Amino acid sequence: MAVEAVRQDITEELGRTDNKVDLPSMSELASYVADQDTESGSEADSPTVGDYTAADPVMTVRDCNVFYGDTHALIDVNLDIGRNEVVALIGPSGCGKSTFIRCLNRMNDTIDIARVTGDLRLYGDDINARKTDVVLLRARVGMVFQKPNPFPKSVYENVAYGPRLHGLASNRAELDEIVQTSLERAGLWDEVKDRLEEPGTGLSGGQQQRLCIARTIAVSPEVILMDEPCSALDPIATARIEDLIDELSQNYAIAIVTHSMQQAARVSQRTAYFHLGRVIEVDTTDKVFTNPGHKLTEDYVTGRFG
Amino acid sequence: MQLTTLLLILAAMAVMSFMVGRQRAIGTAGGYRQIKTLHSLPKYYGYYAAIWCGIPGLILIAFWLAIADSVILDRVIESLPADLRNLPESQLSLVINDIKNIAVGQFASPDSRAELVVAADLYTALHSSARRILSGLVILLGMIGLGIAWLRLRPELRARNHVEGMVKLGLVLASTLAIFTTVGILASVLFEAVRFFQKVPVTDFLFGLTWSPQTALRADQVGSSGSFGAVPLFTGTLLISFIAMLVATPIGLMTAVYLSEYATRRVRTWVKPALEILAGVPTVVYGYFAALTVAPLLGDIGEFLGLEVASESALGAGLVMGIMIIPFVSSLSDDVINAVPQAMRDGSYALGATQSETIKKVVLPAALPGIVGSTLLAVSRAIGETMIVVMAAGLAANLTANPLQAVTTVTVQIVTLLVGDQEFDSAKTLAAFALGLVLFIVTLGLNVLALQIVRRYREQYE
Numbered sequence: 129m130a131v132e133a134v135r136q137d138i139t140e141e142l143g144r145t146d147n148k149v150d151l152p153s154m155s156e157l158a159s160y161v162a163d164q165d166t167e168s169g170s171e172a173d174s175p176t177v178g179d180y181t182a183a184d185p186v187m188t189v190r191d192c193n194v195f196y197g198d199t200h201a202l203i204d205v206n207l208d209i210g211r212n213e214v215v216a217l218i219g220p221s222g223c224g225k226s227t228f229i230r231c232l233n234r235m236n237d238t239i240d241i242a243r244v245t246g247d248l249r250l251y252g253d254d255i256n257a258r259k260t261d262v263v264l265l266r267a268r269v270g271m272v273f274q275k276p277n278p279f280p281k282s283v284y285e286n287v288a289y290g291p292r293l294h295g296l297a298s299n300r301a302e303l304d305e306i307v308q309t310s311l312e313r314a315g316l317w318d319e320v321k322d323r324l325e326e327p328g329t330g331l332s333g334g335q336q337q338r339l340c341i342a343r344t345i346a347v348s349p350e351v352i353l354m355d356e357p358c359s360a361l362d363p364i365a366t367a368r369i370e371d372l373i374d375e376l377s378q379n380y381a382i383a384i385v386t387h388s389m390q391q392a393a394r395v396s397q398r399t400a401y402f403h404l405g406r407v408i409e410v411d412t413t414d415k416v417f418t419n420p421g422h423k424l425t426e427d428y429v430t431g432r433f434g
Numbered sequence: 435m436q437l438t439t440l441l442l443i444l445a446a447m448a449v450m451s452f453m454v455g456r457q458r459a460i461g462t463a464g465g466y467r468q469i470k471t472l473h474s475l476p477k478y479y480g481y482y483a484a485i486w487c488g489i490p491g492l493i494l495i496a497f498w499l500a501i502a503d504s505v506i507l508d509r510v511i512e513s514l515p516a517d518l519r520n521l522p523e524s525q526l527s528l529v530i531n532d533i534k535n536i537a538v539g540q541f542a543s544p545d546s547r548a549e550l551v552v553a554a555d556l557y558t559a560l561h562s563s564a565r566r567i568l569s570g571l572v573i574l575l576g577m578i579g580l581g582i583a584w585l586r587l588r589p590e591l592r593a594r595n596h597v598e599g600m601v602k603l604g605l606v607l608a609s610t611l612a613i614f615t616t617v618g619i620l621a622s623v624l625f626e627a628v629r630f631f632q633k634v635p636v637t638d639f640l641f642g643l644t645w646s647p648q649t650a651l652r653a654d655q656v657g658s659s660g661s662f663g664a665v666p667l668f669t670g671t672l673l674i675s676f677i678a679m680l681v682a683t684p685i686g687l688m689t690a691v692y693l694s695e696y697a698t699r700r701v702r703t704w705v706k707p708a709l710e711i712l713a714g715v716p717t718v719v720y721g722y723f724a725a726l727t728v729a730p731l732l733g734d735i736g737e738f739l740g741l742e743v744a745s746e747s748a749l750g751a752g753l754v755m756g757i758m759i760i761p762f763v764s765s766l767s768d769d770v771i772n773a774v775p776q777a778m779r780d781g782s783y784a785l786g787a788t789q790s791e792t793i794k795k796v797v798l799p800a801a802l803p804g805i806v807g808s809t810l811l812a813v814s815r816a817i818g819e820t821m822i823v824v825m826a827a828g829l830a831a832n833l834t835a836n837p838l839q840a841v842t843t844v845t846v847q848i849v850t851l852l853v854g855d856q857e858f859d860s861a862k863t864l865a866a867f868a869l870g871l872v873l874f875i876v877t878l879g880l881n882v883l884a885l886q887i888v889r890r891y892r893e894q895y896e
Contacts, residue, residue: 238783240698267786277777280800289795290785340781347785 177421178411182210182398186351186381187232187255187269192246194227194236201227203405205246209351214373214382216392216413219402220428225385228402229353231255232383233269234262250351267294270344274356276336278328278343283320286328286339287311290347306346314342315372334365341372345380352376354384358391370395389429393417401425440495440569447576448488454580455483458587474594482593485600486579491572498568506560510553518549533557623874626867633861634662639868641665645831645842647851647862662865664872666831670841674752674827675816677837681756682816683809686763693764694771695793706765713761721825724754729826741838746828749837755822762812770804770888771797803887810884814877820845844869 181188185208194202202224209215209232217225227236234255236242248255255265267290278286287307290296297303307324311317316338320331328339337357344352354373358366373382373395386392392399392413399416401409401424409416409425420426427433459479463472472479507530511519518529529550536554587593631639642663689709693702729750736743743749774797782792798805828840829850851866 233784235780235784238780263786263788265786266784271780271784273777273780273784275777277775277781279778279781279796289782289787293785293787293791293795343781343785 176206176407177409177425178415180206180208180400180407180410182208182213184211185209186211186251188247188249189228189232190247192228192231192244192248194224194231194245195243196239197241201405202231205405205407207400207407207410209381209383210398211381212377212379213398214377214384214396216396216399217383217385217402218387218389218392218399218428219408220433221387223402224405225402226355229271229355229383229385232351232353233266233271234260235266235271237262267347268349269351269353270347270349271353272337272340272344272355272357275360276333276340278331278336278339280327280329282325283311283328283331283339284324287342287346290343294347296347310342310346311339313345313376314338315368315375316342332365334361334368337361337365337369338372341369341376345376349380351381351383354382356385356387359387366391389417401428403428437495437565440572444488444491444495444572444576447491447573447580448484451483451487451576451580451583452477452480454480455583455587456480458483458584459589459593462587462589472589473592474597478593478597479587479591481597482591483580483583483587485597486583487576488579489600490575490579494572494575495568498564502561502564502568506557506564509560510557513556514553515549537561620874623867623871626864627871629859630861630864630868633864634868638662639664639865640872643833645847647847647865660861662861662868664844664869666833667842667844667847667869668872669833669835670748670827670831671817671843671845673748673835673837673841674755674823674843675813677749677752678755678759678816679809679813681753682759682763682812685756686760686812687767687805689760689764690767690771691793691798694768695789695797706768709761709764712757713765715758717758717819717821718825720754720758721822724750724822724826728754736838743838744828744840746826746840747838748827748841751823751827752837754826755816755819758819758822759812759815762815763808766808766811767801767805770801770808773804774800803890807884807886807888810880810887814880814884817880818845818873818877820849824849844873848873 187209189205189207192202192205193200205224205228207215207228217228219225230236231244231248232250232255234244236244244256246256250265250268254260279289281289284307287310288297288303291303291306297306308317308321311320316335319335320339328336331339337360341352341357358369361369370391373384376382377397384392384395396413398410399413400407401416401420401422403424409420409422411421415421416425417429420429456476456479459472459476460466460469463469463476469476510533511526511530514529518526521529532550533554534557536551537557639662642661643665644661644663645666646661648660693705697705725746729745729747732747732750732753733743733745778796778800779792782796783789787795823843823846827843827846829842829846830840831842831847832839834841848866848869851863851869857863
């Protein structure tokens with residue numbers, strides 16, 4: 129509810145009773161509106177609309193809660209990610225999409241004040257258990273970031289970095305092979321095959337992001353997480369990455385955070401709508417965009433807010 | 435009139451001009467209510483008038499201070515009898531000193547002649563009349579300046595722009611002062627060094643292997659070898675600096691890695707200031723530490739191992755100097771490591787790298803240029819360091835690479851050459867300037883190189 133609307137209501141109310149009473153200040157009104165929103169949030173307390181399970185799940189998440197210090201950033205999130213499927217996570221800024229995917233490979237460990245609870249599993253293995261080796265987990269669950277972040281090394285070394293860490297190649301020829309296949313699958317090989325020794329930071333933004341994708345798939349992960357992978361790219365580079373995501377979904381389970389609803393509609397099979405730390409609705413992408421089951425989802429996908 | 439009085443009068447005139455200019459501006463605008471018709475606020479017209487009143491006078495005073503004395507002296511010398519006037523320059527300067535001493539009523543040399551007293555009177559008279567003329571001129575200039583400001587002051591005058599232009603000029607002058615000082619220091623060192631190289635060939639100085647700067651004052655003096663080969667000094671400096679860097683680089687770097695990557699915020703807030711205290715310890719205190727604690731300790735250890743350790747070994751001085759520059763290396767490297775974007779680390783972690791792998795393979799390579807730069811800055815600091823080596827390193831100019839022996843450094847020799855009563859035209863003292871020049875060039879080169887490397891690195895991520 130907008131602050132102005134409340135003020136309007138009060139003005140009308142007062143118009144019937146006493147004109148001389150001072151109106152409450154805007155800040156008082158704002159806190160009143162915030163209270164109202166919390167109450168109306170009770171409708172968001174109701175369980176997620178739609179079906180959050182997948183037929184052939186790779187990852188299952190049940191009752192996931194995340195706290196940053198005193199802030200409750202994710203509230204009772206349930207979601208599955210299925211084999212060979214792209215799940216799009218949409219929602220307004222600060223709604224917990226990035227926080228959610230950072231739980232899936234425990235990147236939240238790098239934030240001191242973050243605390244994650246709930247039952248998160250990758251093929252039945254508990255992701256969040258204390259004894260889980262995050263090194264192995266992250267090799268199985270790769271991640272591509274919002275801003276391309278190639279290492280300040282050569283193109284070749286960028287891709288070879290992960291395989292070297294995990295000892296995936298026993299000699300140089302095998303490593304060459306891995307680097308080439310990864311670059312080919314990332315659709316970058318033809319552009320960089322003659323400049324493998326040049327620094328990765330010297331590539332264009334779109335090429336850098338595909339390099340980061342190649343780097344991720346070089347360690348043969350089972351799931352790839354993408355945190356707004358196209359938000360720093362131009363439309364042509366974006367289109368290439370979207371094609372790539374489509375191809376990659378043949379082999380990997382993919383979760384992609386995006387602010388572009390067109391992108392979500394183009395690349396994903398299922399879509400989850402996040403709002404203020406809760407998953408409001410999960411369903412097939414078609415259903416979410418054409419016939420959403422929840423008022424908030426409808427407001428968001430029709431562009432009423434967000 | 436005394437100079438201070440004159441300056442006070444000038445300041446008072448400037449303040450008055452400020453008020454006059456301000457009132458005049460308000461007046462031309464037609465009263466307070468109309469000041470929006472002025473181009474600038476009234477106070478700017480005040481400053482404008484004050485500048486016109488004060489600055490020409492100040493320039494005149496500066497000019498007078500620079501040349502008046504020499505002009506007056508020329509007149510005084512002209513008035514001297516021919517036999518005094520035609521004395522060689524060095525003796526003439528003695529005569530002039532006598533005249534000045536008599537003029538201020540001090541004791542003059544007993545053989546001063548009556549002509550000198552006359553000359554001294556002339557000197558005093560010329561000075562006081564010159565000062566009277568100066569005072570008159572300064573006050574006159576101030577009034578003329580105020581008059582000009584008064585005439586030029588119109589509502590459309592861009593007083594604010596003029597005043598700000600003057601402020602900018604002042605800032606430029608202030609900033610060039612430091613540059614001119616550096617140039618001046620370099621010039622004085624260079625000038626003396628050139629005089630040294632007239633006595634001792636450059637090649638002998640740069641490539642000679644023996645350093646023994648005792649020159650003879652008399653022809654029959656013994657023990658005056660007078661050999662100025664600087665090689666042992668530079669090898670000594672390099673040896674001690676090398677030992678210092680051997681201590682400081684690994685410890686400093688590991689400190690930086692711990693502080694920036696592993697330490698919790700609480701540890702950081704304690705350890706970082708503690709390290710900076712290490713940088714704040716006066717080098718003299720490090721000197722005591724080296725001479726009184728470290729050197730005997732090294733001697734004992736040496737004895738235990740059956741090695742002969744000189745009481746003023748290069749090792750002792752180098753170790754303590756290394757401790758001194760740890761904070762330089764660690765604090766600069768810490769900044770550089772922190773400047774590596776978190777995205778780099780995240781990218782590495784997301785591929786399943788451990789923290790240690792991430793540091794070794796991503797963070798340190800990315801920070802390497804900056805680390806090299808900070809190390810070079812520390813080296814130039816070590817080469818120029820004086821107090822520790824004066825107290826803990828020896829004076830014997832041994833050409834050796836053995837850290838257990840005594841060596842001497844460039845800075846130590848400069849100090850010993852210049853301490854005490856010295857004549858400033860012997861090769862011995864002039865050698866200090868030649869050493870200083872070479873030292874200056876080396877450290878300047880290192881600093882430029884280091885800053886260049888650091889800057890190139892910075893450009894990468896900003």
